[in-house]
Amino acid sequence: MRPLKLTIAGFGPYAGVQELDFTKLGQRGLYLITGDTGAGKTTIFDAITFALFGEASGGDRSADMLRSKYAGLDAPTFVELTFAYDGKEYTVRRSPEYQRKKTRGAGTTRQAADAQLTYPDGRVVTKWKEVDRAVREVIGVSREQFAQVAMISQGSFRQLLQADTKQRQKIFRDIFGTGLYVSLQEELKERTAQVKLRRDQTAAGIRQFVESIVWDPEDPLAAEAERARSGELPTAEVSRLLEELLTRDTARQEELTGQSSRTDREMEQVVAGLTQAQARRRAQQSLAEKTGEEQRRTAVLAQLTAAAEQARATVPEQEQLARQIAGLEAVQTDYDALEQKRRALQEKKQSLTQAQTAKQSLERRRAALAAQLEDMTRERKGLEGADADRERLENQRQRLNQRREQVLLLVRDGKALDRARQELERLQQAYLAAARRSDQLGRQYDGMQRAFLDEQAGILAAGLEPDMPCPVCGSVHHPRLAVISQQAPTEADVKRAKGDYEGAQKQTEKTSAQASAQRGSVAAAESAFREKSAALFGEMPLEQVPAAGEAEAEQLNGQLQTLAGQMARLEEQTARKIQLDRLLPDREKALSDEDGALTQAQSQLAALTAAARELADQVAAMEEKLVYPDKVTLNREIQARRQQLEDLKSALTRAETAYNAGKEQLAAVRSAIAQLKEQLAETQETDVEGLTRQREELLRRRGDLDARSKTVHARLTANAAAREGIAKKAQALSALDAQYAWMKALSDTANGTLSGKDKVMLETYIQAAYFDRILDRANLRLRKMSGGQYDLERRKNASDQRSQSGLELDIVDHINTTRRSVNTLSGGEAFLASLALALGLSDEVQMSTGIHLDTLFVDEGFGSLDSEALNKAYLTLAGLTQGNRLVGVISHVAELKEKIDRQIVVKKDRTGQSRANIVAG
Incomplete structure (x- = not known):
């Protein structure tokens, strides 16, 4: 992967659009990224990483922190990177989530994160996760692997150098994809545990069968x-x-x-x-x-x-009752006819009553409908002007709202201007305090420097010997020797005072720049505020504007509330008018329907009255012919005589049945x-x-x-079951014992838990092979940078057999012929070793995975190196550029600025915003 063009907008300290054409730096060699502290040098690396992977290069900077604080609310934030891979050009563009100005109305709204990748053939992939997946398919690495292999950011050098086995396992697992060996280790461990569980369960089953054996206590066995x-x-x-x-x-x-x-x-x-x-x-x-x-x-x-015999004597009485019942039953149909006439008369009377009630209800409903129609017609006529009044009030409300929004925006600008002035005053006070402290520390440093120089004669005199020439004047006579003061400062005191003074100077310069930038912001804000105030209030003193604005806003709010109430009433009137227009035709038709129903009800009432009178005459004529008042009384008489007949018949039947049963029972007893x-x-x-x-x-x-x-x-049953169960489980236990023995040995070997052996897991063993190749590549550079003194070497034997080992790292000192931990290296030595190891890792990953990364980025301070070590580090980095590789280095070291003529220079202006320019040399 080689970056060709980078465009940054509203990102980090870059408020505007910043374009960097990397093709100006050439196809190979070193280039330097330099500039003021905090100017945004590392942001260039962040932008490249964010474009590719949606994250910054450092783990302490998340995507939602990358929006520039200097960018305007309507300014966009995005990163666009055009890069080449395997001879083809790709363009990826990303925007993080941020707040922007609304396109309509005041205030801000959330701008969602977005991503887009354009392939060489013009095909476009959108959506964040899809672009992540597509970029990884193209260049073949994740963000973590990219950070280890191609973009070595601040603090990452020593992480790999001073890591223990567990930490290196995690790093190598991400880079070389050795997680599948961990899965194999866990699978072996799990399967071994399952076999052991089955083995233990089988053994427990045999014990249960043995415990179930029973015997006779008197048995010799x-x-x-x-x-x-x-x-x-x-x-x-x-x-x-x-x-x-x-x-x-x-x-x-x-x-x-x-x-x-x-x-x-x-x-x-x-x-x-x-x-x-x-x-x-x-x-x-x-x-x-x-x-x-x-x-x-x-x-x-x-x-x-x-x-x-007594029951048989009632037979004539039974025959007489049967004849009487037949005569009464013959007249039952006459009573049925009378009952039907009575029911018909009653139904006619009920229908007549209902018809009278319905007619009265229709009369009341028609009167109510007529009154309601009259009221609704009168109300509709009174609502004719509601639409025109509502339109007039709506125009007035829009004018008041527009004026109120302008006033409120001016009030908010005034408050923001006050805060900016307060911040300016704070920064000015901070500058004055820093200046006073710088002057004080400068005077202290000058005094200590003079006192130190004054005491040099006393130090020289303390070393003179009698009859020995003075190293300054050559005299062998020393009539009056200078004396060392007890209050004289040491050289370390002078250096410390100088450092304090220089730090104070830098702080003074920093606060001065901050105050200057804030002064410019306040002036711009005052000019804009004055222009808006004049447009709204005319020539009014600025200090009176906020109070006047708040007063007018309160007045406008009251007018709008009053207007809202009026409009609400007009809205109700308009809605009522529409409702009446819909209801009036319905009410007129309902009144016409009621008139027709009332006429029909009057006709029905007359017909029912005549039918009821005719039925009453027929019922009276039938009642005069019959003996009993009704059929119920007749039926009661028939039922009484039937019951009497049934009682006589039942008595005869019971007497004969009892006689026959008694005769049969006596015969059965005698038999x-x-x-x-x-x-x-x-x-x-x-x-x-x-x-x-x-x-x-x-x-x-x-x-x-x-x-x-x-x-x-x-x-017999229990012991036979025990014999059969033991025989079956003994055979299974033998097979499980053999299986568990070889599976445990295999699992312990893969998981590095063999007793008495080094704790080296299968994954660690595989990673050690990669690590050895990394160290071979790293030592080629470390020997050059250390003058042949140092080699990195993987520790073959663990310091103890209780913790995981296999990836510990030692430093071999060929001058002192010693081997020791890499943690004992000094700051400069550790930097050289870390750099060599990082470069060896980058080479090995590209060789073993087939990934092509034609650009290397190094963001690390070189200040801990002396001139000789710095020169060797430079030569090492320069050697990486063979084979058309471009290496970018961030550094403040002056010697590197002199050695590397191709540079990206980052500068910060008075407002805090940054610009970057490419100097091709």
Whole structure:
């Protein structure tokens, strides 16, 4: 990647549009970015990084901090970079989110962030994330990788030099993409843990089966079984023990089964004898009961015979009631006709009442509609002028609003001018204080310098010896030696005073520039404020303008509020007029409809009156012919006679049914007595008590055998399940033990956790290979810059075997033949080592990834180097330009300004804004 043209607008200290044509710097070689402190040199790097990746070059500057504080509210903020990659030109343009002036009305609004990338073929990609993805596809690096490889910003040099293994792992992971090895390490660790879990679960399953083994406490194998349950026997011995226990319990089960069969046969004989004895006893009891029942049922049958004869005597009365009921039922239809006429008359009367009520309601509704139509017509006529009044008030409101906005804007400008004046006064006071301090420190420095020089004679005299020539005048006689004052300053005191004085001078210059810039801002603001004030208030003293503006704004607010109330009332009147125009035709049609409905209701009322009179005459004629007043009374009489008939019939049926049942029950009892007598004649007496005692003994014996059999069966079931479970899990455990052994060794190796070995993970091992190649490249430059004294070397053996290692870095001193930590290097030595390492990293990334970065940016101070080291660093950077590589360096060092003739010079004007110019040399 090579930048061709950079355009900056409203970005950092660059308020206006700034263009930098990098093609003027040539295709290769060094160029210098120089200028005042804080002028915006690093901002050029920030702009390139922001254009490519949407972020600044330094991690402490986010995108929302890049809007220029000097840019006007209507000035845009953007960065546009045209760059070449692989022989093709691309243009990327980005704008951060910022506040800008509204296009309509006063105030500001949010300008959303935007991005756009134009390909060599004219194709355009928009949207922030899509441009991020497209730029990375083109140049092949992320912002973090770009910062490490192509743009080495302030503070980044020593980060890689003095990092420990964990820090370098993170750096290399981002640059070389070794995260996939971490994923492999974690996958191995996770799978090993899963195998161990299955292995432990299988072993626990075997222990559960062993703990489930049961045995007879009297068994000779009981002691050995206790040892197995306690975990003292190996799995093979436990399996053998289970086989013996199962063999013994199987034999016991067969023996108990035989005893149970013999007991069952004896029980069958005893139960048969008891059953026969119980049957004879029940037959004897039943015979006695049936004989008594025969006597009772004979007496009951005599009573039932008399009741049946009495019920048969009511048959003639039943026939007479049936004839009476038939006669009454014949006249029921006459009463039905009467009831229909009565219901029809009642319905006509209800309809007549409803018709009268409807007619009265129609009359009231028509009167209300007529009155409402008259009121609405009168109201509509009174609203004719509302539209014209509303338009007149709207024009007046617009004029008042425009005047109020102009006045309020002038008041805000006045307050801003007051704040600017206060800031000017503060800066002037700061300048005066800095000037006084600079003068004071200057006088102190001059006094200490003179006192120090005055004391040099005393220092020289202190070193003279008798009869030895003076190094100044050559005399061997020293009649009166100068004496050193106890209050004389040391050389260090003089240097410290000089440094304080120079720092104060710089602070004075800085505050003077700030006050001067603020004075210009105040003058411009006063001129603009005076012009706006004259336009609004005429020739009024400026100090009276704010109060006059606020008073007029308050007055205008009151007028606008009054006007708003008037307009609201007119709005209501206009809305009411529109509503009446819509409602009046509806109300007129409704009144016409009501007139028609009223005429129809009068006709219907007359027809209903005539029909009701005719039905009343028909009902009166029918009532004179019938005996009972209504059908309900007739039905009650029919129902009473029917009930009487039903009662007589039911009594006859019940009497005959009871007689027949009594006769059948007496016959059944006599038949049962004959069967019981025959059954007793066929059986003999039995010893029931003896058979009962024999059965109880057999039941006790069978219960004991069942209990013992259940115990043996439970042991057989549990131990057979344990034998099968142990056999299955023992085979699985053997396979899991073998799998876990090799998987743990592989996981520990990959994760660097092998006992007694250096803690080097797989990712670290891969990164170490990259690191060794980086160090090979870095040492080519470090040897030149250090005169062959130093080499960087990766530490092969860890200082301890408890923490992660493999990427620690030592410095090898070939002069002293020592090896030590890079943290022991002095400031200048550390800078050279850091620079060499950063350049080695840049070379290795481009070689190993195939990325082409034809430009290198270095933003780092060179002030810690002496002249010789600075010259070597310069030669090293100059050597990077071979192969058409362009290297940009930010520095304040004067020697570099003399060595590098191609420069980007950044200057800050009195207002604090910056400009950059390219000097091609």
